């Protein structure tokens with residue numbers, strides 16, 4: 001079978017890691033034929049390292065290259081939908097970096113273009129490949145926790161320094177990035193959260209702007225979510241805590257699971273707690289419980305998502321992270337911003353997209369984004385440990 005020839009749009013930190021992975025032959029059935037970046041120095045370096053690459057400083061020119069079957073989009077998030085839509089319209093398969101874009105409206109437009117094209121659409125939710133979260137999903141979706149009562153995720157180990165925020169002119173600005181920790185780091189966790197526990201029907205949030213850094217967006221957020229079945233959720237994230245925490249706890253009528261420190265702990269009740277509570281004649285009682293724990297499973301991470309994308313195109317394999325699902329975590333983070341901008345009131349889902357877009361535009365219009373000027377921008381050329389699940 002012919003290789004899937006990809007063009008990578010944006011060869012910064014993430015795109016250059018994808019480039020070296022694919023060009024290094026790590027993805028079966030996938031090769032890289034072209035790259036695009038607005039930074040000519042990066043193009044020069046890529047060409048010097050991989051002379052057979054076609055290089056472009058305009059993504060429209062890359063899309064005109066007949067040697068490209070699919071694109072990997074690794075530019076700042078506000079460009080994801082625009083480039084993705086054009087790629088679908090040009091007949092390419094698309095793998096987009098997270099988040100899908102910065103607003104639900106933009107994600108909807110991209111999803112519609114994907115459906116219209118009939119092409120494969122994936123999103124780089126690499127943490128979906130982690131064995132512990134996959135196991136948690138099986139437990140919850142398989143009904144082993146019974147009816148859910150509550151989920152609580154404290155994910156504060158996304159520590160970032162001021163120097164990180166200074167490393168790209170687009171970072172941590174409303175115009176360049178469309179948000180802070182909820183838009184850049186936490187999308188992985190918001191996605192896993194909805195993947196395991198489902199989508200909320202309302203979000204109430206407190207988003208603290210510039211609490212720990214000199215930035216114009218939030219570096220701490222606390223969300224309270226409510227679900228149609230009466231269960232609730234709490235999600236706390238920050239880039240200013242050290243040491244941070246990564247702890248997910250999900251309680252249901254048939255038990256509880258906790259993921260922390262690379263271990264999934266599962267308490268499984270022999271009887272449904274609701275039935276015991278109502279029928280027991282005793283004031284206090286314990287319920288027979290089976291306990292199991294699972295150690296950190298495998299995590300194929302970015303390579304796993306790239307391989308799965310190639311296999312989806314070449315042999316119809318099911319996608320681990322379908323691109324259209326990118327809208328879910330974005331709905332939660334958009335709702336959190338809307339709550340913050342509306343006096344921390346509860347925001348219903350489906351979201352009032354027009355109101356969100358209007359208020360986001362106000363933020364963007366007054367953004368201090370330094371019109372694309374790059375302060376310092378070294379590409380790492382490899383997948384960084386901080387992009388995998390950290391405990």
Ligand SMILES: NC(=O)c1ccc[n+]([C@@H]2O[C@H](COP(=O)([O-])OP(=O)(O)OC[C@H]3O[C@@H](n4cnc5c(N)ncnc54)[C@H](O)[C@@H]3O)[C@@H](O)[C@H]2O)c1
Pocket residue numbers: 009010011012013014015036037038039042057058059074075076077079097098099124125126168184377387388
């Ligand atoms: N999945 C993950 O684990 C993960 C990790 C890091 C970043 N990301 C995502 O990858 C994307 C890029 O992040 P990054 O850290 O690589 O940023 P970066 O700033 O290092 O790289 C972005 C690159 O895009 C280029 N670019 C900007 N505008 C362009 C345009 N119009 N056309 C072509 N190139 C353009 C820039 O010159 C730069 O080289 C973001 O959406 C981010 O959320 C995902």
